[in-house]
Amino acid sequence: xxxxxxxxxxxxxxxxxxxxxxxxxxxxxxxxxxxxxxxxxxxxxxxxxxxxxxxxxxxxxxxxxxxxxxxxxxxxxxxxxxxxxxxxxxxxxxxxxxxxxxxxxxxxxxxxxxxxxxxxxxxxxxxxxxxxxxxxxxxxxxxxxxxxxxxxxxxxxxxxxxxxxxxxxxxxxxxxxxxxxxxxxxxxxxxxxxxxxxxxxxxxxxxxxxxxxxxxxxxxxxxxxxxxxxxxxxxxxxxxxx
Amino acid sequence: xxxxxxxxxxxxxxxxxxxxxxxxxxxxxxxxxxxxxxxxxxxxxxxxxxxxxxxxxxxxxxxxxxxxxxxxxxxxxxxxxxxxxxxxxxxxxxxxxxxxxxxxxxxxxxxxxxxxxxxxxxxxxxxxxxxxxxxxxxxxxxxxxxxxxxxxxxxxxxxxxxxxxxxxxxxxxxxxxxxxxxxxxxxxxxxxxxxxxxxxxxxxxxxxxxxxxxxxxxxxxxxxxxxxxxxxxxxxxxxxxxxxxxxxxxxxxxxxxxxxxxxxxxxxxxxxxxxxxxxxxxxxxxxxxxxxxxxxxxxxxxxxxxxxxxxxxxxxxxxxxxxxxxxxxxxxxxxxxxxxxxxxxxxxxxxxxxxxxxxxxxxxxxxxxxxxxxxxxxxxxxxxxxxxxxxxxxxxxxxxxxxxxxxxxxxxxxxxxxxxxxxxxxxxxxxxxxxxxxxxxxxxxxxxxxxxxxxxxxxxxxxxxxxxxxxxxxxx
Numbered sequence: 030x031x032x033x034x035x036x037x038x039x040x041x042x043x044x045x046x047x048x049x050x051x052x053x054x055x056x057x058x059x060x061x062x063x064x065x066x067x068x069x070x071x072x073x074x075x076x077x078x079x080x081x082x083x084x085x086x087x088x089x090x091x092x093x094x095x096x097x098x099x100x101x102x103x104x105x106x107x108x109x110x111x112x113x114x115x116x117x118x119x120x121x122x123x124x125x126x127x128x129x130x131x132x133x134x135x136x137x138x139x140x141x142x143x144x145x146x147x148x149x150x151x152x153x154x155x156x157x158x159x160x161x162x163x164x165x166x167x168x169x170x171x172x173x174x175x176x177x178x179x180x181x182x183x184x185x186x187x188x189x190x191x192x193x194x195x196x197x198x199x200x201x202x203x204x205x206x207x208x209x210x211x212x213x214x215x216x217x218x219x220x221x222x223x224x225x226x227x228x229x230x231x232x233x234x235x236x237x238x239x240x241x242x243x244x245x246x247x248x249x250x251x252x253x254x255x256x257x258x259x260x261x262x263x264x265x266x267x268x269x270x271x
Numbered sequence: 272x273x274x275x276x277x278x279x280x281x282x283x284x285x286x287x288x289x290x291x292x293x294x295x296x297x298x299x300x301x302x303x304x305x306x307x308x309x310x311x312x313x314x315x316x317x318x319x320x321x322x323x324x325x326x327x328x329x330x331x332x333x334x335x336x337x338x339x340x341x342x343x344x345x346x347x348x349x350x351x352x353x354x355x356x357x358x359x360x361x362x363x364x365x366x367x368x369x370x371x372x373x374x375x376x377x378x379x380x381x382x383x384x385x386x387x388x389x390x391x392x393x394x395x396x397x398x399x400x401x402x403x404x405x406x407x408x409x410x411x412x413x414x415x416x417x418x419x420x421x422x423x424x425x426x427x428x429x430x431x432x433x434x435x436x437x438x439x440x441x442x443x444x445x446x447x448x449x450x451x452x453x454x455x456x457x458x459x460x461x462x463x464x465x466x467x468x469x470x471x472x473x474x475x476x477x478x479x480x481x482x483x484x485x486x487x488x489x490x491x492x493x494x495x496x497x498x499x500x501x502x503x504x505x506x507x508x509x510x511x512x513x514x515x516x517x518x519x520x521x522x523x524x525x526x527x528x529x530x531x532x533x534x535x536x537x538x539x540x541x542x543x544x545x546x547x548x549x550x551x552x553x554x555x556x557x558x559x560x561x562x563x564x565x566x567x568x569x570x571x572x573x574x575x576x577x578x579x580x581x582x583x584x585x586x587x588x589x590x591x592x593x594x595x596x597x598x599x600x601x602x603x604x605x606x607x608x609x610x611x612x613x614x615x616x617x618x619x620x621x622x623x624x625x626x627x628x629x630x631x632x633x634x635x636x637x638x639x640x641x642x643x644x645x646x647x648x649x650x651x652x653x654x655x656x657x658x659x660x661x662x663x664x665x666x667x668x669x670x671x672x673x674x675x676x677x678x679x680x681x682x683x684x685x686x687x688x689x690x691x692x693x694x695x696x697x698x699x700x701x702x703x704x705x706x707x708x709x710x711x712x713x714x715x716x717x718x719x720x721x722x723x724x725x726x727x728x729x730x731x732x733x734x735x736x737x738x739x740x741x742x743x744x745x746x747x
Contacts, residue, residue, distance in 0.1 A: 076618070076747050079618070079622040080621070080622055081618050081621045081622055081747045082745070082746075082747050083744050083745050100624075100626065100627075101624045101625065101626050102624070104622060104623060104624035104625075105624040107622065108622075109618070109619055109622035110619065111617070111618035111619055111622075111747075113618075114617075114619060115617040115618070115619075116617075117563065117567070117614060117617070117620075118567075118571075118614055119566050119567045119569075119570040119571055120563070120566055121546075121547065121549040122549075123549040124549050124550065124552065124566065127549075127551070127552045128552060128559055128562065128563060129623065131552055131554060131555055131556070131559035131562070132555075132556055132557070132559055132623045132624065132625060133623070133624065134555050134556055155546075156546070156549065157546035157547055157548065157549045158546050158547075159547065159570070172619045175619060176619065185622075
């Protein structure tokens with residue numbers, strides 16, 4: 030059984046299908062990247078999986094639990110970083126982590142984990158700052174820490190490094206690799222092709238809500254008949270042309 | 272048809288039914304000759320005239336975002352477009368809350384309705400247009416030839432509003448002091464001096480009165496006057512359309528410059544950049560949302576509003592010592608105020624393992640508690656003031672209905688995400704809330720109908736809960 034099973038997922042806004050009949054899986058110990066042009070349906074897909082948006086059709090199972098039928102249990106198995114992470118304005122960074130720990134009813138050792146996340150994500154000097162005072166990159170790191178704190182089997186990250194400085198990006202990439210090694214599944218949506226190339230075990234290309242290609246970066250290169258050293262940008266453009 | 276459309280259609284109809292029934296029932300269950308008296312009709316019409324003139328007090332214009340100003344569209348065209356949207360919002364709101372009640376009241380009273388109703392529609396529309404034009408003139412610094420008249424008009428309106436507030440204060444003090452007063456002073460409204468002093472309200476006042484007494488020359492002339500005046504002011508406002516856009520542009524440029532300097536946040540918010548002491552939380556799973564509420568209440572200084580809110584509510588209980596509707600209405604505004612200042616749960620919080628139903632309910636609980644506390648304060652105040660006291664059934668019915676009201680208001684704000692005034696499709700919901708408040712409070716104040724009022728309150732509360740839950744699940 031895969032960690033995440035998405036089958037026939039469809040979501041419509043008005044007359045427009047944001048996602049249409051999308052099926053894929055994410056295994057334990059795997060990083061899957063969703064790629065696609067603007068409006069391809071990447072964020073909508075992540076929102077449906079995270080349980081913040083109800084799909085019109087299809088099923089989503091996380092660790093064997095359907096997010097549609099038992100959302101509370103399913104959400105215990107996921108951590109989510111949205112595209113626009115908004116901390117609560119009157120909570121400090123530390124209090125965000127405590128809130129998440131309380132919602133998940135974590136045992137007392139959550140503090141150690143929280144301190145470790147704060148240290149690694151270089152949030153120490155912001156630990157006691159209110160959410161409304163945080164710069165964009167720190168907001169992103171704070172919500173990322175919230176997503177990682179309960180150590181969920183599945184991480185859903187929507188543009189996780191966009192606002193983060195280069196050193197912070199290195200740290201986040203390192204942490205994601207570690208999580209993969211430890212058997213967590215990670216689903217990332219991004220526009221940064223270098224980031225996708227560096228981390229992805231598998232790439233899923235979306236266009237206008239549909240899956241147009243899926244495979245390892247090497248598979249995709251083969252599919253569009255370009256050399257093994259061709260940049261991912263070229264593969265991306267060719268896939269869209271096709 | 273999608274779910275939200277079904278909800279909206281259903282609630283739209285229910286809202287109209289509530290509002291449409293409100294006034295006729297009030298008239299119907301009151302002593303039959305209550306509105307037969309010219310005096311009471313005058314009081315009634317004056318109150319509704321304030322209501323119908325709402326746009327004159329409250330019209331606002333949306334700011335122009337910078338990217339729109341950079342488009343190759345004539346400044347005047349953009350301004351007119353924004354005026355139109357601002358006017359449309361206020362117009363719909365005014366029509367929605369005013370007309371159904373007046374129309375149905377006139378039917379119950381067998382008023383000579385059609386012509387008067389048409390006139391009233393026109394008056395409400397003109398008030399909205401005039402309000403928008405005067406706000407535009409104000410924003411551009413009253414730089415046209417006839418702007419002085421518009422400026423005086425606007426000052427006039429506000430003077431009337433403040434005068435009304437002062438009068439209510441005076442009467443309530445007199446009332447508390449045991450000095451009785453009648454409503455005879457209202458006769459003064461229709462004297463030449465009274466009409467001159469209250470001129471901005473007079474078109475609406477006479478249009479409403481015409482619904483009961485028939486159309487005569489006075490309301491027609493006043494409506495024509497308002498139309499002429501509104502046309503002149505709109506023409507004046509259009510003359511300064513380009514400077515208006517320029518002024519808006521300068522404002523947004525100011526924001527841009529301050530943002531570059533890193534000073535925008537400091538100017539616009541009470542910004543606390545320095546670290547504070549993180550606190551230990553309380554609650555587990557969904558109940559930890561209480562902690563979230565507590566921190567927001569404490570750090571957003573919302574505690575400072577508790578005493579003034581209680582004062583306003585108790586004061587309103589003093590004003591109308593015999594009935595519950597007025598103080599109950601006074602509860603709604605502080606409730607809305609408190610709820611709007613609680614941020615909408617962001618996406619990451621919604622992805623936490625809490626059920627939607629539980630989260631919606633727990634987030635609404637503080638509002639319900641607050642409403643129940645306030646309702647007890649009102650009830651005890653009224654029990655002390657009123658010579659007859661309050662019946663036990665009415666006491667509990669009111670208390671329980673106020674809890675439903677607290678929940679209901681909270682569910683509405685949760686569902687609308689504090690942005691309801693910008694969405695036309697959400698106006699029926701707003702109308703529905705007003706209808707619930709007015710409708711069930713009216714039933715509650717009638718000794719024999721307390722059970723109906725109570726049931727309606729909780730039925731409405733359940734509907735709103737389902738709506739809030741649905742929005743939680745469907746909106747990111």
